[in-house]
Amino acid sequence: MAFVTMHLLNHALLLVSIPAAEAVRPWFLLIWRNPLGSVVLYGAVVVHLLLVLLALYRRRSLVMPAREALQVFFGLAIPLLLAEHVIGTRVMHTLTGVEDDYKYVLRALWIDNPVVGFWQAVAVVVVWGHGCLGLYFWLRYRPWYPRAAPWLLVAAVLVPVLALLGFADGGRAVAETDYVASAVDPAIIEQGVRVKGWLLPAVRGSFAAMLAAVFALRALRMRRERRNLVEIRYSDGHVVRVAKGHSVLEASRMGGIPHYAVCGGKGRCSTCRIKISEGLDDMPPAGPIERATLARIGADPDVRLACQLHPTSDLSVTPLLIPDRRRALTLATQPATPGREREIAILFCDIRSFTELSDHRLPFDIVFLLNRYFAMVGKAVEQAGGRMDKFIGDGAMALFGVDTTNVEACRQALVAAAVILDDLQRLNDELAGEINAPLRVAIGIHAGPAIVGAMGYREVMHVTAIGDTVNVASRLELVAKELDASVVVSEQAVRLSGLDLSAFDIREVDIRGRAQPLQVRVVPQGSTIAIAGQSQLVSAA
Template sequence: MDRLIQTARILSGWTIAFILSLHLAAHSAGIFGLEAMETVGEAFEEVVRSPLSTWILPLALCIHFVCAFNALLRRYSFRSFTVYQWSQYVSGFLLPLFLIGHFATIGISRWVLGMDIDYELVFLEFWGVPIDTLFLVSLLALAGVHVGLGIWFYLQSKEWFVFYKTYILFILVLTPLLALLGVIAGGREASQREHNLPNWAEQVRSEAHYSQDWEETREIGSGLAIAGYLSILGLVLSIRWVVGRRAQKQSITVSYPDGQKVSMTKGSTLLEASNLAHIAHAQLCQGHGRCSTCRVYVAEGEELLEPMDEAERAVLSRFRSNTNIRLACQARALGNCRIDLLISPELASVQASGGKQRFISEEKEIIVLFSDIRGFTQFSEHRLPYDVVFILNRYFQEMGRVIEKHGGYLDKFIGDGTMAIFGLSDGMEKGANQALKATEQMAETLHKLNSELTSDLAEPLKIGVGVHAGKAIVGEMGYKSALTLTAIGDTVNTASRLEAMTKEVGCFMICSDLVAQLAGLDCSHLTSGELLLRGKSTPLKVWYTPYPAPR
């Protein structure tokens, strides 16, 4: 049921946003004059006045507000509200007061009095009257804030958001601003026409089939509609207050790893507990269950949480997590519990601005690639620090592109070395194939880089690469701005040692036999061997790849 409500809210919201964008586009045309405004407005009339749109918009508005009322009733306290939530709710519940007046003006004039409303008549009757001008500006501002915030935080949980967020923000801010400027320009032009053209006002009213009863009928209709809305809102708030008062008598405690304890109303979400105590808790989608950044590990009291619904289960299924992992924004506590936050707000911000992390800390089968520049210590001793940094940055830039192009996750740069992970989401076979193809292209790219830097290098750069496959612990590690997705374990250590062995063997790459098998590598032209690595009791079968000749 919760997922159905969430889907209904999203679909109705996008419907409202689409129709609103048509109106704002017509308003924006006012920048170029009333004639342009009327032309664009008439072009959109076919869509806005169509029977489908006539019924869809009111239906979408009703569904959206029913979903909002439902969310309001399910909240036991407003103290845990974030600034975003206050902005969204306040603008959302104020908006109908202005929309009702707008619909009453348009609907009564067209369907009751048979008038033909256009921009000229609206500006003639309302522009210049302080209360009506304030009404128009407030309606645009509230609509822009509410719809803009909704779109921004909905899209923020999408993987591609980071690449387009600047453009999205630009559009969300510019669209209502242009509409406001268009309305101001149109209103001023209408005032000038009324002042300079004596018969203009009469002509506009005549063409619109103006009715003397319009003002009175509009005020009565909008007054009744506003009274009805305020009555419903008052009833919902009263019910919520009664339910909240009863629930407050049944408080529970949520405990955190640092010993902090938060008392909250029974039935509230775990995220509300964090917000209530001002505990930094990642929540990219602002508690709508569309991302997974608020997830927590329930150390104690998991059985005292409401069962997962379908929406929460769908989000967490990506992590193959156990039942003790819950979305804090969806998990409602019916008793005392203790939780650990799995993602810090700092890391969530990194993800929103380009991070690729998608995993709870877990044991996972992956492919690990290590590479290192040969003789770099001697290379750097005879150069200025600036030159060393310049060459290193060029090298890292080119190698990083190759790794990402072949589906690898660039874990870290260590001095002049590189660590990359493959197979995080594509499986071992594909990951092994991607790693070996990346290695091959790294050699080709290095040849090109050496050619470009001939004047800066006494000798061409050489690298060694080690690739191994196996299980490792993959998860978020670090502190604050240094948080990142990485892997630790024997597989990582083995890949690093294989890379180090390329110096002794004098080859370009050493990969384990497991990697070769997973990738289906043709080893007929390669040399095999067995290496007894430090800390190992049994030799590891490997394959050596010589330095490839320049192409």
């Protein structure tokens, strides 16, 4: 991808002039036409091609998502499209010494053989599209990717467009100057044509033979496997026969049996787990990924993950999480995002003594009061750069770091807490005639890993977070009530934020479900969190 990017950017300089592109070309050749650069480049090409063929052989089914299928199709088309270009430039230069500069190549592709030039333009789109899809599949779950995606998209569009416009502009310039490759000996040109005449079919034929061999080996493997099937019996009466090597999850999908697998069949969740009633002793042992997941949920010995179990003999299973067939289509069409682990900060905020506050008040008055409070909290969270997750009774939960780093998330959470405390005083002044005592809040903040994804059903589906980090943040909000404090924030979140809260006491508190006490900073009632540049931080967010 580095080679292709540099190559296309060099082509884009043709929009300036052919001499401008030629001036940069020696630096490009210096990197890629030395022995080390050549080994790296063509070694990467060979390894990449072999890995693609190996992956095609290993796949149990060629059914795949459209984007993945497009990437594979583009990848297989690249050798066929680029063979003539590589032979006409690098190979010709090596064998005959011809200088394959821009004027030489533009005349060959734009004037002498425009059909070949058209297919090379197609090759630019195919190669670039294949590379961008590969980078997308590799980077899409990186924490920084959502912020970088718009800029990467701009580059993904501009680079090939500028390269193709440069090719067209350079071709017209060569045609207008009536350039003739007079510096090249006609005997050398004829020798090059002869070499390309036998080398090009040989290269394309060899690749086609390799591809045919892969599919032939797949057919032989499938034929061999059909002689050695295993039978998987489901508790609802379904029976699926598959070749050894398939997982139970693959068997369910091949048999059209609904089977949960939230993580996509990678052993990162336990939603595909099954209970084995017959044949457990003959099954292969669980691998490290499966063992870790089963241990985390405390599974019984007869429970396995369907995505990780590849049965070697017949067995009877019962999926422990059974999808409702009538809702299968509805669930599949929801605009949900797959849950993934992220480092985030969680803020819980709750009104102190709300039950006493709401006694003897009209329901509509309570709704008015809550809506004023929720608006205050929601505005503070959003202005700080966070996201409101949910309101429960008189409590609120907010997420920070869904689209940013954990350092920035902790900072945003503390800024939001500071704004809530400031705005609460103003709200109390406004409602002084409506309530008997000023509103007080308890805020808990913690940071760490959590699973973030769209959860719910139909219109009530929204992005939320679950995990130990959420539980600890909720516990810290309760600790704030117990200590009669405004805010209790974990020392871990304070350190990540880089903010100075040394003015507040540090304590160790016991958190239910955790073996070790947790260090926290305690902001007492009546105090505020003074953050340097707080207003700028809020306005910037």
